[in-house]
Every structure is written in C-alpha cells, then in structure tokens.
Amino acid sequence: VTKSPLTPIDWAQAALEAIADGGLAAVAIESLAPKLGASKGSFYWHYQDRAALLEAAVHLWEATRTEAIIAELEDVADPLERLRKLFGIAFSNPQAGRIEAALTAQPVHPRLQPVLNRVTERRIDFMTSTFQELGFAQADARSRAVTTYALYVGYFALSQTDPSVIPPAGPELDRFVEDLLALLTKS
Amino acid sequence: VTKSPLTPIDWAQAALEAIADGGLAAVAIESLAPKLGASKGSFYWHYQDRAALLEAAVHLWEATRTEAIIAELEDVADPLERLRKLFGIAFSNPQAGRIEAALTAQPVHPRLQPVLNRVTERRIDFMTSTFQELGFAQADARSRAVTTYALYVGYFALSQTDPSVIPPAGPELDRFVEDLLALLTKS
DNA sequence: ACCTGAACACCGTTCAAGT
DNA sequence: ACCTGAACACCGTTCAAGT
Numbered sequence A, B: 001v002t003k004s005p006l007t008p009i010d011w012a013q014a015a016l017e018a019i020a021d022g023g024l025a026a027v028a029i030e031s032l033a034p035k036l037g038a039s040k041g042s043f044y045w046h047y048q049d050r051a052a053l054l055e056a057a058v059h060l061w062e063a064t065r066t067e068a069i070i071a072e073l074e075d076v077a078d079p080l081e082r083l084r085k086l087f088g089i090a091f092s093n094p095q096a097g098r099i100e101a102a103l104t105a106q107p108v109h110p111r112l113q114p115v116l117n118r119v120t121e122r123r124i125d126f127m128t129s130t131f132q133e134l135g136f137a138q139a140d141a142r143s144r145a146v147t148t149y150a151l152y153v154g155y156f157a158l159s160q161t162d163p164s165v166i167p168p169a170g171p172e173l174d175r176f177v178e179d180l181l182a183l184l185t186k187s
Numbered sequence C, D: 001a002c003c004t005g006a007a008c009a010c011c012g013t014t015c016a017a018g019t
Helices: A008-022 A029-035 A040-046 A050-073 A079-091 A094-104 A110-133 A138-161 A171-185 B008-022 B029-035 B040-046 B050-073 B079-091 B094-104 B110-133 B138-161 B171-185
Strands: none
Touching: A008 A029, A008 A040, A008 A050, A008 A094, A029 A040, A050 A079, A050 A094, A050 A110, A079 A110, A079 A138, A079 A171, A094 A110, A094 A138, A094 B138, A110 A138, A110 B138, A138 A171, A138 B094, A138 B110, A138 B138, B008 B029, B008 B040, B008 B050, B008 B094, B029 B040, B050 B079, B050 B094, B050 B110, B079 B110, B079 B138, B079 B171, B094 B110, B094 B138, B110 B138, B138 B171
16 A cells, blocks of 8 residues: 555555464455555565565564564563563564464474574573563573463454454453453462 | 275365474465375365365364363363463473464455354363363453463464473473462462 | 375466566 | 566366266
8 A cells, every 4th residue: 555666564564464363374465455555466576486575574563563672661660560661561562463373383384484583582582581680590491481472372263263262451451451461470 | 095985084184284293384285185195176075165175174173172171171170270280281292382373363264254253262161161160360361371372372372482491391381380370360 | 985196276386578 | 677468287166078
C-alpha cells in the first residue's frame, strides 16, 4: 500500500501480518502481491524465494518483539517491576501473540530455525538473569524462566481456540499478570 | 502398509503421523498415497476432500489422546495421584506432544475448530474437577486448570525448538512432574 | 466396492521483455 | 532499477474407465 518502488521491507511486513492472521501457510506470494499492488513476478526481484521472505519476516519479528523490548526493559532496576512490565507488554498485544503461537509451535522451515533458536535463548536468558536478581540460584532461575516462557507461549496457543484465556488490557489483565507473577516468584 | 482394500482409518492414521512429523502442512495426499501403496486418486473414494481427512485424523486424536486417557484416569481415587499420572502420560510421549503443538497453536482449518474446542473444554473440565477435589474453590480450580493446560501446550511448543526442555522418561521426568505438581497445587 | 491415470486449477518459481 | 505476463512444476480435486 506504499508508493511506487516497493521495498523488501514492504513485503516482509505484509508477510508478518499474514502470519498473524493465518499462520505460516498464509504467507502466499500470490495473495500478498495484490495487497501491495504488484504482480507476483515482481516479488522475485526483491527476494530469492518464499523462504527468504519468511526469513526476513522473522528477522523483523526478532528485532521488534525481542530486541526492542529487552532494550526497553534493561534499564528497569527493580527485577520484579521489570518482570511485571515484561508480562504487561507480552500479554497486551493479541496480534503479536498470534505470531508467537504460529512461530513457536509448529515444524518451521529449516531456514527459520536459527532465528527461532536465537530468540528463544535470548528471551530465556533475559528472564533467567531477572529471576537471579530476585534471589533465585542459577539453576532454579533458569527453570523458572523456561516455565515462564512455556506458560507465555501456551497461553497464546490456547487463545487461538479460546480468546478469553487472556483478558483484554485493563484491570483484568493487571490481575492476571499479578497472579502469574505470584505463581512464578513463589519460593 | 496394510493389505489390499485400504480403509479410511488407514488414511487417518497416516495423516496423524504426518501431523506429528511436519504439522498440518505435511498432510499432503500426494505424499501419503505412495506410503499407503495407493494412487492419490483412490483417496477420494474414502474421503470427500483433504479437510475431511484432517477431520478424521483429529477425531482419532480426540479418541486416543483425550477420551481414552480420561477414561483410564477417572478411576484413580486420589486427586493428586490422578494429576501425577496425567502429567506422566502427557509428557512421556514426544510424538503425541508434537501433535498437540501443531493442533493447538496455529490457525487451523475451520472444520477442525469444533473438535479442538471440544477437546480443550473436556481437558480443562477434567483438570478443574481434579483441582476442586484437591480443595480449591471452583474459580481457583478452573484458573489452575487453564494454567496447567497452557504450561503443557507451551512446553511442547518450546520442545519443537529445544527438545531438552522436556526430560526423557525416567527419574528426570519424574522430578520434572513433581516440580510441576508442586508449583500448580501450591495454595 | 475400490482403484488408476489423465486432466485441470492453484500457487511457487523462472524468465524474457517492458519502462 | 523495478515490474509485468507468460510459462511451467507441484499438489488438490474431478472423473471416466478399469477390476
């Protein structure tokens, strides 16, 4: 929907939206092309093939939904407050959540795997240090981080079938986040 | 791999295996047909279309991985022991886990949605009553059941990227299950 | 009743040709 | 440099024909 010369970013953004709407299978060049006002042939000027587009989309997701968020939260001094803010961001964006569910829970194109591994590790490491700052020993902190991440991914998976498991932003979501915090930081 | 006349069940089982190996996208009639020693044309004698095959596969999954397991556990009188056995069964089958991840975490064919809804409700209801028997009030029991189910689905989602998050059957898995039980039944 | 093989539609990919 | 449109391969689907 941009002006004349399309950029690779335009295609990658459209691909990410398609993933949110219908999963990886919805990334079809033929259906993306008309949305961008181009022919499907023109796609191959920007990317070598569909897998390269998926890679670009997933890189975009890594930058916006992992690196940007961690950068934003790194300065929060209090670890509990950091976790609270993380949960707030994580659970208050249903569209982002659908992308999480689509990317983490299915056999994914082999060329996407390195990015997924990196994102998983980065997120778990970030939460592990936060739990350590809260006073838990290394191994316990890491196992709590994995549990937290599994809960996060699982909630979004379930919300595909039953959206009500994640409350809408507002006091209900705050309550939900506090309950999670209590569960996960209990010694 | 059966003898002469193929049955709809043969196709449904092959489809379920394909889901475990490569997700819903791997259910391709053209690749299933040779495995069953048939032409892809013959598929359409047994099923109306690919969606009907997916439905049958998912019904099979409902029977074996929800109803059969609940039937087996309903007789366990002690609720904590029931939960322990449920977790043991749930986490000790990686192939079944890959199916869980594939079916719960992505936008699924609309015709599969009713089965998924039914399975989700059935499982959450079963765990809700078990938590109630453990002494938690209705609302608390249900929220614990949802949390438990999210954890379960999330662990299998993560295991797609990092299989080590779920230990192999044995003492390590027992420890893992005990930790989960402790976390989820803490008041 | 159950299956085959040819035909066609759909979408990924290529490429010669346009501006 | 960026795009189009025709061509072809792949897989879902149909169907006439076989046993």
